[in-house]
Amino acid sequence: MSEQPIKIALFGMDERTTNWMALFLIQATKGVCELVPLGGQEVTVVDLDVANSSRIWFDLRRQFSGPVIVLSLHPKELRDAIWVQKPIKADRLLQVLDEIRSMLKRGSNRVDQVDIPAAQVLSSAPPPERNRAFLAPERIVITSGQGDRSERDGTASAAEKVSKAHSLRHEYCGNLPDEFYKDPLHRKDLFFDPALNLLGVFKEAVQRVKSERASMLISGLGQPLVFCADGERVFCEFNLNFLRPLAALPRSEVSIQLSPPYLDPISAESPADPRSQPLDLLLWSLALWSSRGRVPVDTPLDEPIRLKRWPNLTRLPGVPGAMQMAALWYKQPMDLLTTAVKLKLPYRHVFSFYTACYALNLVEIEQIVSLRSAESEVVSDSPQATVQEKAPNRGLFARILNKIGLG
């Protein structure tokens, strides 16, 4: 039986190199692979013998978490990457593609570990946590990079594929397939421990600001990050996106320290200062980068989630389906797995949204609410809030949503 060509995208190459590589891949691999626009690929090929190669690599990893073939004259120590030495030889490339095909097969429905000879796979960092898509010293863990068909229409240009929507789905929600969430054997892969990464440090900082009613300084990030005493803003010299790659690292690998600042930054109290950012924005973003489709350890998957109040979705990075989930959990608590089924959303979007709400302390487990107090009972729920199979105005509402370009 003939196999489907591996979908390959080229990244960070000028037009001439792109044309040359496209020709080489088509002729040398004889149908083993096919070129697709960025966003629809299973494997990315990148040339790192160029100026700003570290920037190109960084940009690529922001957009794509699957396997990468790195072309270079000299060995490159990069995570989840297979180095192919220049000048490229067709045999060598075919061998690498064959190995990747095996990985994709084994990882098509799950993240799997595949042994790769050490000479081909070079790791720069130990695994931040088990069962995740990061290299171990002698092993590689590769995700399939397969998303929903709706996420991989393959028709948009590369520029469009580097769009916000793409980022939202993959950078914030990861790429765990729905099968993971249904299979009890993969249950452990659906959780992460915030206490072991940057999110845990930041949550600790928030707690200390609250309890000590004083600013807290996080040092070790290159530039200082101050949690302001008002408990609502942070003060930092860098763009918050700088924290994205750090969010996935274990706390032990980021030498950061939490302490009272030597000097309270005057500007920290001024929201007009561009270095002053809402604390909610920081925690929300970091939670999404940390989550990637997972929830904090000990989150019950089969107990109803109640949203205490809506996140400020006009000012926070969105998660696909966030409005629907917020509307549901605010009025009709529902467990995570059922939410995905009822709202027809990918599980990873539901899990990511929960984690972001958790970071802002916006969610609670319904069981706890009912035991704690009956105060919420004074607030009447609208009878229209339930997920009805055939709500009367659903067609009209859908047409309005289409009209206003959301939904």
Add this chain to the structure above:
Amino acid sequence: MAQHKIIFTGPVGAGKTTAIRSLSDIPIVSTDEEASDMTANRKPQTTVAMDYGLLKLDGGERIHLYGTPGQERFDFMWDILTEGGIGLVLLLDNARDRPFQDMTFYINAFSDFIASTQLVVGITRMDERQKPSLAEYYAHMKGLGIKAPIFEVDARSTKDVSALIQALLFSLDPGVTS
């Protein structure tokens, strides 16, 4: 052809006219006049009857967007205006002196309509004044026995106003998909 409407309300200067303009497919029909009373302190013109905008849907359906006049002396019109409405968008100006009082007034004034439909709240001018916070608005609203989404919005932003409408519709039916 079915006709539907969404109502925008809130105090003078909260951004109702601007919000409708952000969404409407037609130039909005406004009944602004030179303000001659204390309203003039907030903006030179004010809506004395109502604003009107329109969303044209595929298939010829129309969603009428009505903005109530901001001045309380026109509240006799509100019952007529809300009849058959899908829901209520309440815009509150955070830079006003007593935004909680405004919230209480409008929620009470439209209580029957809210009970039978859905409310969504947009807070404007939070960039000028950060307090009260959204959390404080939620706490106040809870005291009034109402649950509704509250967002920080810029009435000039189509994206923000659209988000309000989206939250309104999903609150009525979380299962709706576009």
